[in-house]
Amino acid sequence: MAASMIFHISWITTVILICFSVKRVCCLIDLTPETVIQLSNKACVIAVTENAGLKDREDFYFLDDVSFANESSVFLGSVSLSDFTWPSNKQLELARYNDDPITDFSYVNFIIFTRKTTDRTCLLQPTDQRKRPPTAFGYKTSDFLLESINEKCGTYRTKKGLLTMKGLHRQYIHENIFHVHSILDSKNMSTIYQGFLDKEGSCQKGDGECNCAKSHSKNGILNLSLKFPHTTEMAKCERISLPTREEFFHDYLKLSKPVIITDAMKHWPAMARWTNSFLRKNFGERKVHIKLTRSGDYEGVEAASLWENFASFHIPDGVIQKLLYPDLVVVRPATNNMNFSEFLDLMELISGGNLTDISAYLEYSSISQYLPELKDDISEMTFFKDLLKLQHLNFWLSDGNTLGKLHFDPYDNFLCQVSGTKEVIMFEPHNNSRLYEGHIPEAMLSYNEKTGEFRRKSLVDSTSMVMSPVDILKPDMKRFPKFLDTHPLNCTISEGEVLFMPSFWWHEVQSYPSQKEARNLAVNFWYEPFLTKEFPCPECPLDINPKYRQLL
Structure with a gap:
């Protein structure tokens, strides 16, 4: 009787977990390559793939619901690696956290698409930069995903969604920068x-001699002396x-x-x-x-x-x-x-x-x-x-x-x-x-x-x-x-x-x-x-x- 009850509870728990998983998957946005490109112009895009198991998915949902819930520079969703091709027909290329290339996507459970930085050095760009694919990093497990997101996306979040000590220090700097x-x-x-x-x-x-005796204003242009006068007033x-x-x-x-x-x-x-x-x-x-x-x-x-x-x-x-x-x-x-x-x-x-x-x-x-x-x-x-x-x-x-x-x-x-x-x-x-x-x-x-x-x-x-x-x-x-x-x-x-x-x-x-x-x-x-x-x-x-x- 006890064994039967334990089996029944275990079965119910499994069903609840499966249902919760299905429910959460529905809440995550399915990201197309076009959507990833669009979002990465403004934010880091974090994606869970179809390879992820139940534990990794639950960890990912926690990141979405708690860790990065108040982080506007990070967007979480899901992607399908089986049909992921950039609009330019270029295939997805992934690197591990240590930048080594990944060739076997079957082990990739998570992807970090880093926010694109605009190339501001050249005004004559050959293509629309906003349509350029972002750099992507692949990860096998969720064990260090939080740390990896903070590093690759420039964020400072704890698992509970609070600012880390480094994040608090950064916030202090922004609030107290010199003016x-x-x-x-x-x-x-x-x-x-x-x-x-x-x-x-x-x-x-x-009180003293005028340093700009020959100065005048014409058409809104003020002509001063050769050396900037009265810097003592600054x-x-x-x-x-x-x-x-x-x-x-x-x-x-x-x-x-x-x-x-x-x-x-x-x-x-x-x-x-x-x-x-x-x-x-x-x-x-x-x-x-x-x-x-x-x-x-x-x-x-x-x-x-x-x-x-x-x-x-x-x-x-x-x-x-x-x-x-x-x-x-x-x-x-x-x-x-x-x-x-x-x-x-x-x-x-x-x-x-x-x-x-x-x-x-x-x-x-x-x-x-x-x-x-x-x-x-x-x-x-x-x-x-x-x-x-x-x-x-x-x-x-x-x-x-x-x-x-x-x-x-x-x-x-x-x-x-x-x-x-x-x-x-x-x-x-x-x-x-x-x-x-x-x-x-x-x-x-x-x-x-x-x-x-x-x-x-x-x-x-x-x-x-x-x-x-x-x-x-x-x-x-x-x-x-x-x-x-x-x-x-x-x-x-x-x-x-x-x-x-x-x-x-x-x-x-x-x-x-x-x-x-x-x-x-x-x-x-x-x-x-x-x-x-x-x-x-x-x-x-x-x-x-x-x-x-x-x-x-």
């Missing part, structure tokens, strides 16, 4: 510009002494907060050793790649109609429709290759006033490639070493009268001032519609060494993705009105100081020469960023770089 307007008495650009103009558009005198970068690793990570790096470190270079041999005579003696015969402009402005934006081949240059219709400013170009400087000693001679002629209407700049120059011996005279920040991955180490040398126009870099940056001063005006990257982020066509200056003539010769088939069309010295307030709502941050550094520039912060850099030697010399360390974003994409927010999830 310039949080600084007491910070002013926006509208307030700062207004300080220079009276109601008639003439210069407004303050909010200032925080200045600190050497921080600990924990202090820097928690107070600055993860919150995307610029900061000036005043004593991080005091032990560098470079501070005393890198004179012009030292560089000439030890590296004079090295070939270097330099940039040349007429006025010292580097990579500003101007009207495309100023260029010689404007009338004959054709931008494809598919590209021009995607350009926000097809009438503007980013001016790339002319280039030249010469011995380092020749560059130093040229720089000294310019700084001494013996050569005019030309500026020479050794910028973005890789120390590892051109001057590897100099690495012994500098070092990474002691509080930062091995925290992020170093991507580039650059050398910057000029006569000290250069202006790097408004742009951003997709790196976490330590700018280290060896000689001279840099006035760095920064703007946060949290609302890039105000900086008008987007593709801007490029043009290349040419320079004739014999005649000393610069020519606006060539519009080229490429675009810049990191330049702003806004000229802060000559702002077109009618065309770019949102810029007036930005809050600038003045981060001027002198010899021996280091500026931490978080990734994607916009900056314009005015260099000034040293009093000892008429030059400006700096090095910078570019790191794979802790906070990253898709670009150009004004609406895309900063988020934790997937490569650094372990730091949370």
Whole structure:
């Protein structure tokens, strides 16, 4: 009797489980290849296959009902592997969690289709990216599926649907990311510009001399002095002494907060050793790649109609429709290759006033490639070493009268001032519609060494993705009105100081020469960023770089 009762209960339980399974399968959406492609444009798609057994299915239903119930970036459904072919007739390709390819689909119970990222680098795409199949990973069991979803989909969920500790840390970062307007008495650009103009558009005198006496406003364009006036009215970068690793990570790096470190270079041999005579003696015969402009402005934006081949240059219709400013170009400087000693001679002629209407700049120059011996005279920040991955180490040398126009870099940056001063005006990257982020066509200056003539010769088939069309010295307030709502941050550094520039912060850099030697010399360390974003994409927010999830 007891055995019969046990058998009866066991049979009823099995029937209930089967019925529940059937009921839950009906609640899951059957995903076609077309649906997977459509959903993966916005979310990670997680699918259970017909191979999954009862336990694996129940685990999957729990993920759907509980673990990821409140996660909008994840969509769960079911697929049939027997007839799964992409609309392009391409067969499904799967990789395991360790990226090894899978050839036997009979063991695949789950698939993670990762969210597609848009290729924003090229405006002329051969096919519609939204119809491109996503990358897919196959899994045999549900044992580590939760962890795999979190890793592949950028989520941070526990089995019960709560945020993990890493997820809570990420949430804290998003809620506490640094904004310039949080600084007491910070002013926006509208307030700062207004300080220079009276109601008639003439210069407004303050307590001292007026720095923009020749300024005027015409057709909404405000012309200021050659150097940005009254930067003292801007909010200032925080200045600190050497921080600990924990202090820097928690107070600055993860919150995307610029900061000036005043004593991080005091032990560098470079501070005393890198004179012009030292560089000439030890590296004079090295070939270097330099940039040349007429006025010292580097990579500003101007009207495309100023260029010689404007009338004959054709931008494809598919590209021009995607350009926000097809009438503007980013001016790339002319280039030249010469011995380092020749560059130093040229720089000294310019700084001494013996050569005019030309500026020479050794910028973005890789120390590892051109001057590897100099690495012994500098070092990474002691509080930062091995925290992020170093991507580039650059050398910057000029006569000290250069202006790097408004742009951003997709790196976490330590700018280290060896000689001279840099006035760095920064703007946060949290609302890039105000900086008008987007593709801007490029043009290349040419320079004739014999005649000393610069020519606006060539519009080229490429675009810049990191330049702003806004000229802060000559702002077109009618065309770019949102810029007036930005809050600038003045981060001027002198010899021996280091500026931490978080990734994607916009900056314009005015260099000034040293009093000892008429030059400006700096090095910078570019790191794979802790906070990253898709670009150009004004609406895309900063988020934790997937490569650094372990730091949370």
